[in-house]
Amino acid sequence: MVACTTIMMATTPPSATTSKPTTSSNGSRKKRILVVDDERDITDSIRSALKAHYWVDVGGNSSQALSSYRPGFYDLILLDYRMPSIDGFAFYQQIKRIDSKVKVCFITAYEELQTKITHLKWQNQMSSIFQDDTELPVLKKPFDTATLLAMTSRLLGD
Numbered sequence: 001m002v003a004c005t006t007i008m009m010a011t012t013p014p015s016a017t018t019s020k021p022t023t024s025s026n027g028s029r030k031k032r033i034l035v036v037d038d039e040r041d042i043t044d045s046i047r048s049a050l051k052a053h054y055w056v057d058v059g060g061n062s063s064q065a066l067s068s069y070r071p072g073f074y075d076l077i078l079l080d081y082r083m084p085s086i087d088g089f090a091f092y093q094q095i096k097r098i099d100s101k102v103k104v105c106f107i108t109a110y111e112e113l114q115t116k117i118t119h120l121k122w123q124n125q126m127s128s129i130f131q132d133d134t135e136l137p138v139l140k141k142p143f144d145t146a147t148l149l150a151m152t153s154r155l156l157g158d
Helices: 040-050 062-068 088-098 112-123 145-156
Strands: 032-036 055-059 076-080 103-108 138-140
Touching (some): 032 040, 032 062, 040 055, 062 088, 076 088, 103 145, 138 145
Parallel strands (some): 032 055, 032 076, 076 103, 103 138
16 A cells, blocks of 8 residues: 555635636536545546546545545545545544535445444434435445446536
C-alpha cells in the first residue's frame, strides 16, 4: 500500500483553480466528486476515469480531507473504508454532521464492510448514524471503469 500524504482539494470555485471547463457538454455545471483514499494509485485511477465527466478532487489523508471540507461544494464522496487516522465510517459520520446532503459511496476490498453496514443500519433505528441516507452504496475493489462510471452516474442521477 502506498500512502498518499498530500491532499488536492479545491479551496476556491473550480473556475478559479483550473483551466479546464467546469461545465458539461450540455452547458450545466459539472458535478463535483471528492475521492478520499490513502492509496495514491487508487485515487489517480479514479480521477483519470471520472475527469471527463466530473470535477474530481482527491484526498489521500482523511484528517486533512475532513478539515479542508467545504459543505455544499461536493455532490458525491467516494470514500475508502480502511484508512489510517480516521476510518471511512468516522469520516462519513463527521461529514454528515456538517453536510447532510452530500452523497457518499464507500470503496473497499474488505468483505466485512457489508456486515458492518447491515449492523449499523439496524442500530440506526435508535440513532441518526446514517442521517437521511436510505442506502450506503459500496463499490468493491477491484472494480473496472465501467462499474465506477455506472455507480457514479446512478448516485448522481445522471
